[in-house]
Amino acid sequence: MARPTMSGTKPVAASTTKRMSGAQALIECLHRAGVDVMFGHPGGAALPLYDALYDAQQIRHVLVRHEQVAAHAAVGYHRVTGKVGVCMATSGPGATNLLTGITDAMMDSAGIVAITGQVSTLAIGTDAFQEADVMGMSMPVTKHNCLVQTAADLPRMVLQCFMIAGIGRPGPVLVDIPRDIAQTETEFEFPEQVTLRSGKVPPAVPSPNQITAAAALLSQASRPIVYAGGGVISSNAAGELAAFARKARVPVTTTLMGKGGFPETDPLSLGMLGMHGTAYANHAINAADIILAVGVRFDDRVTGRLKDFAPQARFIHIDIDPAEIGKNKPAHVPIVGDAREALRVLTAQVTPPECEPWHRQIAEWKERYPLRYRQEGDVIKPQFAIDEIYRATKGQAIVATDVGQHQMWAAQFYLTTQPRMWVTSGGLGAMGFGFPASLGAQMGRPDAVVCAIVGDGGFQMTMQDLATAVEYELPIKIYIINNKSLGMVRQWQQLFYRERYSHVWLRNPDFAKLAEAFGAVGITARRPEDVTPAIERSLQVTDRPCVVDIMCDPYENCYPMIPSGQSIKEMIVEGK
Amino acid sequence: MSTSVLDALAGARGTAQRSMKHTISVLVDNSPGVLMKVAGLFRRRGYNIHSLAVGVTEQPTVSRMIITVEGQPEILEQIIKQLNKLIEVIKVNDVTGFSTVDRELALIKLNATPATRMEIMEICNVFRANVVDLTEKTMTLEVTGRSDKIDAILSLVQKYGIREMVRTGQVTLVRGTQPT
Numbered sequence: 001m002a003r004p005t006m007s008g009t010k011p012v013a014a015s016t017t018k019r020m021s022g023a024q025a026l027i028e029c030l031h032r033a034g035v036d037v038m039f040g041h042p043g044g045a046a047l048p049l050y051d052a053l054y055d056a057q058q059i060r061h062v063l064v065r066h067e068q069v070a071a072h073a074a075v076g077y078h079r080v081t082g083k084v085g086v087c088m089a090t091s092g093p094g095a096t097n098l099l100t101g102i103t104d105a106m107m108d109s110a111g112i113v114a115i116t117g118q119v120s121t122l123a124i125g126t127d128a129f130q131e132a133d134v135m136g137m138s139m140p141v142t143k144h145n146c147l148v149q150t151a152a153d154l155p156r157m158v159l160q161c162f163m164i165a166g167i168g169r170p171g172p173v174l175v176d177i178p179r180d181i182a183q184t185e186t187e188f189e190f191p192e193q194v195t196l197r198s199g200k201v202p203p204a205v206p207s208p209n210q211i212t213a214a215a216a217l218l219s220q221a222s223r224p225i226v227y228a229g230g231g232v233i234s235s236n237a238a239g240e241l242a243a244f245a246r247k248a249r250v251p252v253t254t255t256l257m258g259k260g261g262f263p264e265t266d267p268l269s270l271g272m273l274g275m276h277g278t279a280y281a282n283h284a285i286n287a288a289d290i291i292l293a294v295g296v297r298f299d300d301r302v303t304g305r306l307k308d309f310a311p312q313a314r315f316i317h318i319d320i321d322p323a324e325i326g327k328n329k330p331a332h333v334p335i336v337g338d339a340r341e342a343l344r345v346l347t348a349q350v351t352p353p354e355c356e357p358w359h360r361q362i363a364e365w366k367e368r369y370p371l372r373y374r375q376e377g378d379v380i381k382p383q384f385a386i387d388e389i390y391r392a393t394k395g396q397a398i399v400a401t402d403v404g405q406h407q408m409w410a411a412q413f414y415l416t417t418q419p420r421m422w423v424t425s426g427g428l429g430a431m432g433f434g435f436p437a438s439l440g441a442q443m444g445r446p447d448a449v450v451c452a453i454v455g456d457g458g459f460q461m462t463m464q465d466l467a468t469a470v471e472y473e474l475p476i477k478i479y480i481i482n483n484k485s486l487g488m489v490r491q492w493q494q495l496f497y498r499e500r501y502s503h504v505w506l507r508n509p510d511f512a513k514l515a516e517a518f519g520a521v522g523i524t525a526r527r528p529e530d531v532t533p534a535i536e537r538s539l540q541v542t543d544r545p546c547v548v549d550i551m552c553d554p555y556e557n558c559y560p561m562i563p564s565g566q567s568i569k570e571m572i573v574e575g576k
Numbered sequence: 577m578s579t580s581v582l583d584a585l586a587g588a589r590g591t592a593q594r595s596m597k598h599t600i601s602v603l604v605d606n607s608p609g610v611l612m613k614v615a616g617l618f619r620r621r622g623y624n625i626h627s628l629a630v631g632v633t634e635q636p637t638v639s640r641m642i643i644t645v646e647g648q649p650e651i652l653e654q655i656i657k658q659l660n661k662l663i664e665v666i667k668v669n670d671v672t673g674f675s676t677v678d679r680e681l682a683l684i685k686l687n688a689t690p691a692t693r694m695e696i697m698e699i700c701n702v703f704r705a706n707v708v709d710l711t712e713k714t715m716t717l718e719v720t721g722r723s724d725k726i727d728a729i730l731s732l733v734q735k736y737g738i739r740e741m742v743r744t745g746q747v748t749l750v751r752g753t754q755p756t
Contacts, residue, residue: 199666
């Protein structure tokens with residue numbers, strides 16, 4: 001079996017031996033792994049690492065104000081570039097602050113490497129100052145983690161971490177480096193390439209028999225649908241998915257993580273499915289007879305009550321991770337492999353099924369249940385604000401969102417047409433993710449218009465890093481969908497907890513003034529007519545972040561909605 | 577037998593109606609934290625570890641874990657798939673139903689007086705257990721065999737009063753040339 005290899009992007013000598021400190025060896029590894037941007041925060045145990053970084057001219061280290069931001073930014077960077085994101089922190093509190101970001105990366109399969117300083121080898125286990133069992137804590141939330149125990153292991157271990165983070169289903173990898181190992185000078189041997197055991201390498205080519213079975217099933221379908229997720233993005237399979245869908249004329253619904261995997265402006269697109277997905281996507285998937293599931297994990301936010309999800313369907317499930325196949329729903333045709341390759345072969349073999357009635361049915365659903373809102377009166381509707389952002393940016397911006405109502409409205413109304421333009425925290429649903437992720441995205445794509453669409457609650461979890469965005473002159477547009485509350489929690493309290501609004505109302509700061517205090521531009525939009533000019537103005541700012549505080553209707557709810565653990569039958573299409 | 581330490585790892589899904597005992601062999605790199613990673617997967621998916629024995633193999637860099645578990649087959653399948661993804665895991669094999677040699681060792685410290693010694697020795701003879709320590713008040717037995725044999729001797733000597741006991745957990749190899 002082929003063994004994956006990884007060599008540096010720079011021309012470096014093969015297996016070289018050099019005398020240097022462990023920290024310098026780490027930097028050498030980062031060069032070899034092609035790292036040019038990283039996010040981090042120094043501290044005691046990380047001092048030797050940062051000392052070595054002082055001389056690393058080719059690596060741009062972004063000094064964040066809180067380590068959580070470093071991890072989220074690394075995810076944002078990975079999402080938009082496809083490269084492994086890197087974050088670094090010191091031992092103890094530095095490392096624990098990374099954990100939320102690392103967990104987010106695990107849930108959403110983002111390839112990042114987290115480097116943590118650790119107390120000296122001899123002090124480990126003594127409850128030393130700023131010591132934390134980072135290995136133990138990060139174990140369940142990483143794809144792999146390791147502690148460098150001897151200096152000689154460092155180059156191989158670090159290079160292997162980069163490889164593991166990016167290969168197959170991407171994920172976070174943590175490497176813990178004790179201070180003494182970083183400091184000690186010794187002879188280091190840098191392997192020309194690192195390898196993984198063959199069993200750890202996902203199969204590149206999917207089983208031809210399974211592909212044939214899938215093609216046969218799809219060719220006879222009368223109500224087929226593609227259910228595409230984040231795996232389509234990770235495997236760079238958007239082009240192949242579009243080719244398949246257009247050839248077979250099969251409608252496509254994408255998950256929250258799969259947004260951008262298929263152009264939402266395409267007539268075959270059904271938009272997002274699931275709890276807050278479009279009613280037509282949910283109707284379609286539940287009526288489907290053949291479902292081609294690509295790079296998805298049948299998350300409960302998509303399926304609702306599992307036994308009632310797509311009850312008449314047979315599933316073809318393509319995933320690079322065999323553990324996902326059959327985890328929640330049995331797959332009739334399991335295909336383990338790279339989505340891009342699988343879709344390419346499948347497209348060649350598929351015969352477009354005869355399903356005109358199905359397309360007519362879908363058109364009728366689209367007609368009957370469009371996503372809509374009414375902007376009237378003096379209060380700004382949040383959907384209107386997002387619509388205006390979409391219009392002003394011509395749908396071409398990279399959008400990072402936080403978590404909550406605004407995230408769902410952004411997913412519904414900011415149509416995404418290309419992969420790696422949509423950055424969100426799906427599985428973990430980590431409030432505080434959006435703005436830091438936009439920071440990473442802008443570092444990765446300096447040329448792009450990057451918008452963070454956030455709520456007033458989530459933004460306050462990580463807004464201190466406006467300082468970082470100002471310092472690095474990042475022209476991020478931060479649109480606060482401000483409903484003076486934790487809107488999604490409030491919506492649930494209204495619908496399911498008898499309107500007992502327990503601890504959801506926020507007395508917020510003046511975000512525009514706050515932005516100005518940080519050295520960013522601050523704008524407030526209070527009335528519907530303020531929204532468009534405010535967004536237009538924000539797009540003119542090119543040398544610093546711009547915060548647009550959009551005061552929205554605090555009682556607007558996010559629909560459609562399939563209540564948690566229920567099915568299409570319980571879907572609430574529109575509010576009263 | 578109650579293995580409360582290992583049972584404490586179980587979640588809500590631990591006891592199932594369709595549960596069945598499985599023996600799983602896991603070959604792992606001899607690296608720090610790997611035991612915790614493997615055990616953590618069982619805990620996270622709510623699966624009871626019945627017994628777990630770890631030791632080095634014929635290759636010094638490789639350890640073998642023999643894990644006996646009970647629970648629903650779907651969850652176990654999921655755990656095996658997840659185990660296979662761990663970088664340190666070399667091979668996972670569910671050897672349930674294979675022709676295997678299974679052994680477990682137990683040390684059982686009993687209350688024993690001169691009056692009851694002979695009786696206990698008789699039980700030892702039947703089970704081919706060894707008396708490995710003897711004092712005025714106690715007697716310690718060493719017994720090796722399949723886990724059900726150990727359960728059987730335990731049920732017989734219980735009435736003398738078990739002061740302390742330790743079991744190694746089951747170790748298993750597949751018979752013949754087939755690798756475990």
